[in-house]
Amino acid sequence: MASPAMPPVPTLVEIIAAKRDGAPGNPADVARLVAALMSGELADYQMAAWLMAVFFRGLSDPETVAMTEAMLRSGRVLDLSRVRGLKVDKHSTGGVGDKVSVTLAPLVAACGVPVPMVCGRGLGHTGGTVDKLEAIPGFRAQLDAAEFAAIVERVGCCMIGQTAEIAPADKRIYALRDVTATVESIPLIVASILSKKLAEGIDALVLDVKVGRGAFMKEVSAARTLAKALVRVGSRAGKKVVALLTDMEAPLGVAVGNAIETAEALDVLAGGGPPDLVACTLALGAEMLVLGGKAGGVGAARALLAQAIASGRAARVAEQMIEAQGGDPRVVADRRRLAVAEEELVIEAARDGYVDRVDALAIGLAAVAMGAGRSRADQPVDHGVGIYVEKKPGDAVRASEPLARLRVRSGAAALPIAERVREAFAIADTAPPLRPLVLDRIDDRSSTAAPGSG
Numbered sequence: 421m422a423s424p425a426m427p428p429v430p431t432l433v434e435i436i437a438a439k440r441d442g443a444p445g446n447p448a449d450v451a452r453l454v455a456a457l458m459s460g461e462l463a464d465y466q467m468a469a470w471l472m473a474v475f476f477r478g479l480s481d482p483e484t485v486a487m488t489e490a491m492l493r494s495g496r497v498l499d500l501s502r503v504r505g506l507k508v509d510k511h512s513t514g515g516v517g518d519k520v521s522v523t524l525a526p527l528v529a530a531c532g533v534p535v536p537m538v539c540g541r542g543l544g545h546t547g548g549t550v551d552k553l554e555a556i557p558g559f560r561a562q563l564d565a566a567e568f569a570a571i572v573e574r575v576g577c578c579m580i581g582q583t584a585e586i587a588p589a590d591k592r593i594y595a596l597r598d599v600t601a602t603v604e605s606i607p608l609i610v611a612s613i614l615s616k617k618l619a620e621g622i623d624a625l626v627l628d629v630k631v632g633r634g635a636f637m638k639e640v641s642a643a644r645t646l647a648k649a650l651v652r653v654g655s656r657a658g659k660k661v662v663a664l665l666t667d668m669e670a671p672l673g674v675a676v677g678n679a680i681e682t683a684e685a686l687d688v689l690a691g692g693g694p695p696d697l698v699a700c701t702l703a704l705g706a707e708m709l710v711l712g713g714k715a716g717g718v719g720a721a722r723a724l725l726a727q728a729i730a731s732g733r734a735a736r737v738a739e740q741m742i743e744a745q746g747g748d749p750r751v752v753a754d755r756r757r758l759a760v761a762e763e764e765l766v767i768e769a770a771r772d773g774y775v776d777r778v779d780a781l782a783i784g785l786a787a788v789a790m791g792a793g794r795s796r797a798d799q800p801v802d803h804g805v806g807i808y809v810e811k812k813p814g815d816a817v818r819a820s821e822p823l824a825r826l827r828v829r830s831g832a833a834a835l836p837i838a839e840r841v842r843e844a845f846a847i848a849d850t851a852p853p854l855r856p857l858v859l860d861r862i863d864d865r866s867s868t869a870a871p872g873s874g
């Protein structure tokens with residue numbers, strides 16, 4: 421009897437054409453394209469064509485999982501098998517003043533959940549955790565995989581920058597997306613984020629999907645679609661994943677800059693810090709403890725986090741991690757050791773009223789213009805400059821009260837930037853309605869796709 425004919429293996433051009441035409445996608449084809457790009461069999465311009473087809477046609481969840489796993493396999497997965505317990509990380513889609521990771525890694529580790537964290541550098545208006553950590557004298561964020569694993573095992577957490585070994589296909593593909601207007605595709609964003617996070621060797625992931633002026637996703641509906649896709653695809657890839665949608669209309673906390681953000685994150689570990697930053701940190705930390713199996717619910721998890729702060733255990737873990745990574749651990753107790761630019765420009769309110777808006781995007785761009793961030797990936801940053809956002813939406817303000825304070829190298833040179841910071845504030849006669857900090861929570865039960873999404 422003749423054996424049934426195997427379907428012919430499509431050529432790479434046929435795979436691109438099938439996506440262009442909206443044919444049902446085959447996960448194996450997606451994996452083949454990624455592997456072919458990395459081997460040189462597929463040219464950049466062919467990948468770019470496929471990415472544009474994906475932008476319009478989408479990817480099914482199985483295709484997105486295949487793309488995530490192929491990008492993950494393009495590099496190495498960190499081996500944390502010697503670290504006991506469920507390993508949990510947190511990833512933020514990026515915001516202004518978002519220094520939560522600096523507090524969260526030692527705090528959650530102090531509660532017994534190991535946190536292996538590979539962090540990003542700032543690009544555009546959003547800051548990066550690595551830049552904030554490098555404001556600590558001596559801190560080394562570029563460790564090799566063995567040292568990273570050893571510190572997670574010994575201290576409970578370690579925070580490093582992206583390495584060339586982690587998901588190199590993402591770097592290649594992101595560079596193509598950046599110049600072909602295909603960054604804003606949900607399945608491509610999902611595969612990009614998850615391939616890097618899964619390479620850390622984690623068991624579970626808490627995602628902070630930021631929403632608002634200062635975020636990648638400006639609207640709650642778009643952020644929810646992204647969060648659901650991240651949770652679905654992460655769960656299909658065998659990880660426990662929860663996402664919180666959190667507000668990013670205004671900067672998070674008071675400080676926007678590197679050294680001043682690190683100081684503020686360490687204030688939270690010491691039991692202080694601005695209320696919105698504390699709330700965001702505890703909400704994400706509680707989810708991490710639940711996924712890490714240390715608490716049955718977020719209420720119990722919050723109590724554990726509070727104890728770790730009050731007892732000083734979280735601060736001690738921060739000191740141990742910083743010391744293990746070559747930094748000066750004394751910054752944890754004495755935040756004045758973080759060097760901050762000395763000149764100050766104060767932005768005063770022009771009238772009495774209530775703060776109606778503090779535009780996070782405008783503040784983030786002003787911080788970049790001051791040198792706290794970068795507009796190109798190869799630019800250095802100035803760790804010492806930054807903006808203190810003294811008034812937040814809903815706050816009452818009197819004429820000539822400070823709205824913001826800029827810490828700059830040269831007051832005269834920073835005057836045009838000070839003007840931009842002033843314009844980021846709007847004052848109204850009445851207090852605006854405020855939306856909650858945590859806008860939604862998505863887990864594997866609430867992550868089903870809306871019809872037609874993908």
Ligand code: URA
Nearest residue numbers: 603608609610612613
């Ligand atoms: N962050 C990433 O890592 N990748 C994206 O595609 C978008 C945001």
